[in-house]
Amino acid sequence: MKRKNIVSAMIFLVLVALTFYAILKGNDMGEVAVAVQELQKGYLIEAIVSAIFFVAMEGTMIWYLMRGLQEPVVWRRCIGYSFVGFFYSGITPSATGGQPMQLYYMQKDGHKVSNSTVVLMTVAVIYKFVLVVLGAGILLFYHVPLKEYLKNYMYLYYLGLLLNVVLVAILLFVMISPNCFKGIVTGGEKLLKKIKLLKHSEERTEKLIKMADQYHEAILFFGKNKGKIVVVIVGTLLQRCSVFFMTWLVYRGMGMSGQSMLTVMILQASVYIAVDMLPLPGAQGITEMMYKTVFAQTFSGAYLAASMCVTRGLNFYFLLIVSAVVALWCHVQSGKSKRGIQKET
Template sequence: MARKYVGSVLFLCLLIGITIYVLVENNDMRAVAAAMVRADQRWILAGVVTALFFVAAEGSIICYLLRAIGQNVPLLKCVSWSFIGFFFSGITPSATGGQPAQLFYMKKAGLPLTDSTPVLMVVAVLYKFVLAVLGLFIAIFCHKQLGAYFQGYYWLFYLGIGLNAVLVIILVWVMVTPVWAEKAALFLEGLLVKIKLLHPKEERKERLREAVARYGMVVRFFQQNPKKIVVATGMTLVQRSSLFFLTWLIYRAMGLEGVSLIWIMVLQATVYIAVDMLPFPGSAGISELVYAAVFASVFSGSDLAASMCISRGISFYLVLLVSMGIWCVCHFRNETI
């Protein structure tokens, strides 16, 4: 399974190399290093905990939704799937590898795809829905102020809102139309039979119909239990906000004051929304570029580059390494934690 991601990893390494080169070329790295050393380690540690909470919280959402449909899965297993999803999302363009990897390891743990697929789709819908709503709220109430911060990248913010909104619509449509899911499954099965990759079997078609029926039952359960979705939406909002809160922790670690917690979270949310759907593994390079533009008036001098290195280092690169470690444990032990 891991071999097909080699190209994505190499592309990610290339982007990281370019980012480091631009960072070194445009900054006094001695001053940046001094600013990083000066940072209060207590706030940095709080940032590390927050970054790990961000990923683990998705696992708690998965666990909550699985238990809602009768799958009594241990929380620790769901958290391990969340870290696996983060790792594969981080090394693939537009985070496309995350959910397929999660489905793979959930299936290995004995969960039927007809349960895990709609649950992960609900998680994806809520994630994109929360980002789209936050983006619209910020655009309506903070439009004038943000223009000065974004400089020439403001269009990326609105592109991010639009792409997230479109994806929410598509995912909801797929979820609530299981009839189309059955047609698509049978069409694909027929195509594989036609090109002789599969032998024609009526039993297989029947299993596909049963699987789609189970998928539809899970979707209908969520439709008939809106309170579960409301709770999961609240959990998703807290989870997403924790990543924006991390930037304020870094701000305080640098010994700075004067900009409010809410405004720093708003700025970080706009950065996240702007780069979330762009086709770069882990949003490497583009995240740093937009961050540097948006936070130029919040962090001065070498503090800007230092805060960017610490923030991205914790929220992405450190968590990616932790996630890779968890994936290795799960993969080579042939189990989930």
């Protein structure tokens, strides 16, 4: 095992330990276990479906955009790309490993790198854009109650929202500026040649320039087909809300009442916005600690830790395990040729 992988694994395990510490601290785990067992099965099943929907919806949007670019692609394969992205995002700081691995498997399956890059960047930009819009809306219309719920974590909310705004601006600039994208591609190649990781190759340079031109053509295509972008924005909004709605399902499944569905969803959204860009794999530890503060007035007694175990267990750890299995399957299947994909279509 490479040294880098060992270090990453150690960091991940430390964060897992911190997470369990956050859950166990100050709680009678016997009472927490009883509270978890009281969760109504119907609501639990709906929460599981909501978690799967969250990841599968991204795959559906990848499929939709790839079909728009006339790429022969299978829906279930795109769902696989989505789970691969979730797995590698969950184990890398700031979710940086997800898209590169998605691109790798899409390329292995015979898809154009230019089209795959455009689709993944479009999905990422809209994903962040929707989060920014939701975050700004919460800040505008729910500012005073939000400060009461978030307490000392309010600064993280501001930071998370700001970082997402900056990222959306950067991604948009790279997407709509062909010269910028071409400069990044060719500049990256020059850097790799300079540090002797790549050998000089005129053919490779020409391919990279061609890919950059194809990338720009794909951007122009989406610019002329704004309806497809609107569809993806609506789909992303549903996707985002599904994971917030999951907390409401847990809330009702534990027999809680007194808070509206909108309030519970807003509180869960505020946690996501605050930790989304933090340089921690899966935002472990900080998510759990923030959850306990934000939902202290919503879940009483042992139900607070119990709801955190179920909610976080489903929207991260359960999905991470499922994604690991799917990622392994994609790795086994990644040797298929483009012709094989077309036959499957």
